[in-house]
């Protein structure tokens with residue numbers, strides 16, 4: 241049996257009582273349902289939290305956690321039309337771990353469903369030599385939709401989210417394969433550009 245691709249699931253919020261856990265639980269189950277293995281990368285993890293102040297040991301732990309993954313999925317809220325600051329700091333703390341990896345974007349928030357934060361992330365992710373997937377999954381008012389364990393309580397909402405996730409997972413799988421082949425054929429290093 242082919243080894244499952246492993247995807248780093250990066251949370252965006254470090255707020256106590258955050259909704260992020262519920263949405264991330266659902267995303268992880270969905271990714272596993274679609275055949276991926278997952279590794280959670282949580283900026284609120286006590287071992288990773290000091291990344292926020294540039295702690296070298298924490299940054300090394302983040303590097304180790306992000307190493308050798310086939311791609312990433314960022315699950316983030318929107319705050320004032322953008323991604324949360326702690327997520328941006330985490331993203332900025334590593335470089336080569338991002339290169340030539342696919343990144344899927346899943347957002348939530350008020351009526352925008354986090355979409356403006358996801359679009360803001362595209363600019364940042366391009367700078368880091370990633371491929372951000374065209375297709376996103378987003379949730380308006382997730383506090384009304386998800387229970388504590390990350391189950392979507394309304395059957396119609398669940399079906400719509402699962403349909404969006406099926407497209408998302410298909411794209412992620414395609415780009416993870418394509419970029420793995422490309423990295424294998426020729427290691428990606430933007431510093432070669434001269």
Ligand SMILES: Cc1cc2nc3c(=O)[nH]c(=O)nc-3n(C[C@H](O)[C@H](O)[C@H](O)COP(=O)(O)O)c2cc1C
Pocket residue numbers: 253254255257258259260261317318319320321322348349350351352353354
């Ligand atoms: C200061 C602040 C600004 C916010 N700005 C937005 C926004 O611009 N767009 C939006 O859709 N939701 C916005 N929200 C709603 C958050 O996305 C929502 O509270 C979400 O649950 C936060 O994620 P978390 O609970 O995982 O921390 C904002 C919330 C706060 C507290």
